[in-house]
Amino acid sequence: MSYEAQRHLECHPEYRPESHPRGERTERHYQGNPQKNSPSLGATLAFLGMNGMLALLHGSQGCSTFIRLQLSRHFKEPIPLNSTAMTEENLVFGGWEQLQKGITQAVEKFHPEIVGVMSSGLSETMGEDMAAALRTWRRDRPELAGVPVVTVSTPDYIGSMQEGYRLAVTALLASLRPKEPEKGTGTERVETESPASELVQLKLNEPTPEIRDQGCRKSEIRGQSKCTFRSEPGNQSECTLTSAFSRKTALVPDVILLPGCHLTPADVEELKETVSLFGLQPLVLPDLSTSLDGHLESEPSAVVQGGTTLSHLKRLPQAVAVFSFGLSLVQPGDYLRDTYGVPHYPIPSLTGLEATDRFLLALASFSGQPVPEPLLRQRSRLLDTMADYHDRLAGLRVALALESDLLYSLSLALAETGAEISLALAATPEGRKNFPATIPFRVGDLEDLEDLDNLGELAHPATPGKSFNLIIANSNGRQAAKILQCPHLRAGLPVFDRAGYPQKLWTGYRGSQNFLFDVLNTMSG
Amino acid sequence: MSNPITDAAHLIHGPIACAGNSWDNRGALSTGSQLYRRGFTTDLGENDVVYGGEEKLYQAILEISAKHRPQAIFVYSTCVSALIGDDLAGVCARAQKKVSLPVIPVDAPGFLGDKNIGNRIAGETLWQRVIGSKNAGAPKIPRSINLIGEYNIAGDLGGILPDLTKLGIKLQTAITGDARYADLTQAHRAALNVLVCSKSLTNLACSLQQQWQTPYIEASFYGIEDTSQALRNIARGLGDRGLSGRTEEYIRRQEKETRQAIAPYRERLQGKRAVLFTGGVKTWSMVSALTELGITILAGGTQNSTPADFERMKARLDPAARIIEDTSAVGFLTLIREKKPDLLVAGGKIKYLAHKMRLPFLDINHGRKRPYAGYPGMITLAEAIARTVFSPVWDLSRRPYPPARGGEGGNENVV
Numbered sequence: 001m002s003y004e005a006q007r008h009l010e011c012h013p014e015y016r017p018e019s020h021p022r023g024e025r026t027e028r029h030y031q032g033n034p035q036k037n038s039p040s041l042g043a044t045l046a047f048l049g050m051n052g053m054l055a056l057l058h059g060s061q062g063c064s065t066f067i068r069l070q071l072s073r074h075f076k077e078p079i080p081l082n083s084t085a086m087t088e089e090n091l092v093f094g095g096w097e098q099l100q101k102g103i104t105q106a107v108e109k110f111h112p113e114i115v116g117v118m119s120s121g122l123s124e125t126m127g128e129d130m131a132a133a134l135r136t137w138r139r140d141r142p143e144l145a146g147v148p149v150v151t152v153s154t155p156d157y158i159g160s161m162q163e164g165y166r167l168a169v170t171a172l173l174a175s176l177r178p179k180e181p182e183k184g185t186g187t188e189r190v191e192t193e194s195p196a197s198e199l200v201q202l203k204l205n206e207p208t209p210e211i212r213d214q215g216c217r218k219s220e221i222r223g224q225s226k227c228t229f230r231s232e233p234g235n236q237s238e239c240t241l242t243s244a245f246s247r248k249t250a251l252v253p254d255v256i257l258l259p260g261c262h263l264t265p266a267d268v269e270e271l272k273e274t275v276s277l278f279g280l281q282p283l284v285l286p287d288l289s290t291s292l293d294g295h296l297e298s299e300p301s302a303v304v305q306g307g308t309t310l311s312h313l314k315r316l317p318q319a320v321a322v323f324s325f326g327l328s329l330v331q332p333g334d335y336l337r338d339t340y341g342v343p344h345y346p347i348p349s350l351t352g353l354e355a356t357d358r359f360l361l362a363l364a365s366f367s368g369q370p371v372p373e374p375l376l377r378q379r380s381r382l383l384d385t386m387a388d389y390h391d392r393l394a395g396l397r398v399a400l401a402l403e404s405d406l407l408y409s410l411s412l413a414l415a416e417t418g419a420e421i422s423l424a425l426a427a428t429p430e431g432r433k434n435f436p437a438t439i440p441f442r443v444g445d446l447e448d449l450e451d452l453d454n455l456g457e458l459a460h461p462a463t464p465g466k467s468f469n470l471i472i473a474n475s476n477g478r479q480a481a482k483i484l485q486c487p488h489l490r491a492g493l494p495v496f497d498r499a500g501y502p503q504k505l506w507t508g509y510r511g512s513q514n515f516l517f518d519v520l521n522t523m524s525g
Numbered sequence: 526m527s528n529p530i531t532d533a534a535h536l537i538h539g540p541i542a543c544a545g546n547s548w549d550n551r552g553a554l555s556t557g558s559q560l561y562r563r564g565f566t567t568d569l570g571e572n573d574v575v576y577g578g579e580e581k582l583y584q585a586i587l588e589i590s591a592k593h594r595p596q597a598i599f600v601y602s603t604c605v606s607a608l609i610g611d612d613l614a615g616v617c618a619r620a621q622k623k624v625s626l627p628v629i630p631v632d633a634p635g636f637l638g639d640k641n642i643g644n645r646i647a648g649e650t651l652w653q654r655v656i657g658s659k660n661a662g663a664p665k666i667p668r669s670i671n672l673i674g675e676y677n678i679a680g681d682l683g684g685i686l687p688d689l690t691k692l693g694i695k696l697q698t699a700i701t702g703d704a705r706y707a708d709l710t711q712a713h714r715a716a717l718n719v720l721v722c723s724k725s726l727t728n729l730a731c732s733l734q735q736q737w738q739t740p741y742i743e744a745s746f747y748g749i750e751d752t753s754q755a756l757r758n759i760a761r762g763l764g765d766r767g768l769s770g771r772t773e774e775y776i777r778r779q780e781k782e783t784r785q786a787i788a789p790y791r792e793r794l795q796g797k798r799a800v801l802f803t804g805g806v807k808t809w810s811m812v813s814a815l816t817e818l819g820i821t822i823l824a825g826g827t828q829n830s831t832p833a834d835f836e837r838m839k840a841r842l843d844p845a846a847r848i849i850e851d852t853s854a855v856g857f858l859t860l861i862r863e864k865k866p867d868l869l870v871a872g873g874k875i876k877y878l879a880h881k882m883r884l885p886f887l888d889i890n891h892g893r894k895r896p897y898a899g900y901p902g903m904i905t906l907a908e909a910i911a912r913t914v915f916s917p918v919w920d921l922s923r924r925p926y927p928p929a930r931g932g933e934g935g936n937e938n939v940v
Binding site for chain 2: 088
């Protein structure tokens with residue numbers, strides 16, 4: 001066979017895994033084609049939404065290289081992540097010095113506004129006490145006292161991207177804490193500013209006169225409308241508009257948005273715009289919409305450019321409300337509520353008609369503003385699409401393999417159109433309890449997609465044979481999709497073989513409509 | 526380095542960060558099995574770290590063997606598995622008895638250092654455990670070679686193999702691009718080893734020479750002259766006069782055809798200035814390829830290259846060209862600003878950095894999508910360089926917008 005002919009085989013792989021006899025499935029002790037990402041990757045992603053951040057991974061060279069490559073091929077962006085590059089010597093004598101040296105060098109060379117240090121499987125297994133290392137570093141380097149350092153413990157053997165991301169967001173919030181750091185955590189306090197300087201800053205940062213006007217209108221309605229908002233699911237927090245607004249004197253009230261790691265830069269941008277339409281000033285943590293949105297203007301640097309500024313971060317405790325997006329971020333939202341008394345509204349999903357409805361109604365009742373006309377128009381378009389394609393959508397049998405927040409959003413958005421969810425395959429057990437009983441939920445890897453289909457375990461009683469006709473998974477799902485000859489819509493992270501997906505809008509009425517279009521077009525081949 | 530062995534399963538014994546972030550991310554292609562592209566990991570969890578991961582590993586090897594029917598299983602240690610003291614070699618030996626196929630431990634935890642060390646360890650593992658494990662006493666195969674350090678990135682072998690085949694040279698195996706395990710076990714039967722990637726596998730070549738009396742030569746397949754020289758040296762190394770004669774004839778024909786094909790590109794690229802920032806054999810071999818396209822090298826730098834590679838590059842560079850010493854991002858940016866090149870040739874890591882600087886960029890490492898090796902590779906390379914250098918996007922992105930009154934000014938860009 002000629003070499004060319006052999007290369008032709010690439011498109012027709014002879015390799016097929018041995019399928020088990022039908023009905024027999026053995027337990028596995030390995031992950032085959034894992035869909036999990038590492039927690040330190042998630043933490044890196046969160047840090048990439050902080051302006052002036054120098055992200056430093058305390059581990060061996062490979063730990064950071066692989067994260068950089070993974071995020072870089074996903075976002076098509078340079079990823080400023082540094083490494084302490086631990087060696088065998090550090091293993092024997094401890095990595096303190098390496099860490100301290102790393103921070104010092106990075107601070108002196110790159111002048112970051114804030115430093116974020118993550119641990120790795122290596123440093124955690126060694127039992128590195130990063131907090132203690134940081135304390136002695138502070139003592140030894142008083143001249144660098146002005147630079148806040150946030151540490152987050154992200155052992156690679158616990159959780160996935162979502163968990164690491166949450167830990168980093170929580171660590172950033174914990175750095176605002178007014179009391180001294182607890183023993184065992186190295187997260188230092190970022191000095192919050194006095195209300196006076198906050199007001200000055202508010203004026204400086206006001207985005208547009210219109211929004212300011214809307215903010216004023218809001219103060220007028222104070223005390224007039226009284227409404228309650230029930231957050232969901234289960235986690236009920238009630239708050240009256242009056243009390244929320246009378247806490248603050250600012251013209252445009254700050255509202256904290258905590259977007260989950262499943263939201264793209266475009267999603268975060270849409271979220272900010274939506275909140276602004278209601279006359280609220282969004283404070284986003286972390287804000288990928290200005291750091292990883294793929295713009296050509298920035299000059300490459302070793303620190304993050306764009307994202308949440310340190311001054312915005314410091315303003316968080318004074319905000320009137322916090323909205324968390326994705327169930328994995330309920331915890332940091334609750335942290336803000338418990339520590340600063342900021343009312344917390346968890347929004348589990350932003351994709352789909354009903355999910356978006358709920359969020360906008362919450363904003364409307366919270367702000368006392370009606371749902372703005374442009375959004376109603378978008379809603380009507382989404383409904384029109386759902387009607388135009390309802391027959392095709394209802395014929396879908398979908399297998400989704402994603403991290404649980406995105407899995408939840410997309411599964412429910414599809415179920416809402418009448419599509420059947422054959423399988424919701426989560427990367428980690430987190431979020432299991434939130435799934436409705438009608439959706440078959442499992443935890444597994446991408447090899448499970450092949451197995452479950454081969455086994456016929458998921459086959460629909462009415463339509464025996466193929467158990468699903470669409471796969472929604474990250475790019476790594478391509479192997480399973482090819483073997484099963486099943487259309488494959490890319491979602492999640494990493495997506496490296498489709499243009500624009502990582503910067504695409506998936507949320508709100510517009511994003512939901514796009515999502516349905518993508519689903520339909522993927523089915524058309 | 527072992528991953529391109531296509532019909533083997535590659536199992537990473539470590540937590541998710543080690544495999545989860547990186548599986549199936551290389552451009553090494555296969556003409557046969559796709560098994561090597563699967564990501565297998567024991568995905569060590571908290572309990573495994575506390576109680577040890579040996580049993581999990583043992584079971585995983587058994588399960589993978591039963592389900593995926595690999596020709597061999599390579600098991601890689603990681604920082605965490607090394608630190609918790611899992612006996613990788615012991616588990617592999619125990620599992621091998623049970624599964625009746627080679628289970629090969631590769632002990633290369635990340636804290637040992639950079640990619641070169643990993644390459645060397647993989648090379649040693651192949652020498653100790655794989656090469657010569659079948660037909661140890663069998664005679665050499667006449668006119669056969671191994672290509673050591675050729676990974677078939679983007680199908681590079683497709684640019685080399687037809688030449689070899691036409692000349693009657695048999696490729697026993699590449700180590701390890703598009704390699705089959707069975708071919709590797711008989712790699713000792715090749716008459717000549719051709720070392721194509723840097724020095725990190727020199728040890729392997731030396732070991733093979735000592736143990737199996739296989740001579741080795743160094744070669745590069747990037748650029749017309751290097752490819753010709755490589756073929757010439759292979760013919761000479763195989764000690765076949767007839768072959769040498771045929772090779773000269775073949776080279777003449779190929780060179781002529783290739784030069785004709787790249788002439789239009791050369792004409793357009795003449796005088797363009799490039800900065801080269803790469804690693805391994807490409808440090809020096811790309812210098813020739815670029816020079817053949819009429820491109821001037823302003824500066825060259827190295828990552829993961831051995832001192833010997835570095836010296837070699839220096840020898841090939843114009844004396845006026847600068848050697849990049851500060852390889853950090855900052856040093857790199859300073860250099861770009863100072864030199865203002867028309868083209869940057871580097872690994873994928875720098876790709877998006879280059880784009881931010883509105884700089885034409887050629888990816889030369891594992892992530893690339895096109896084969897650049899051999900004579901056809903040279904044409905592909907010329908096309909690729911022309912596409913990036915003459916892309917309209919650079920001019921568009923340098924144009925100030927909105928245009929300033931009076932014509933000049935506006936947001937001047939970084940380069």
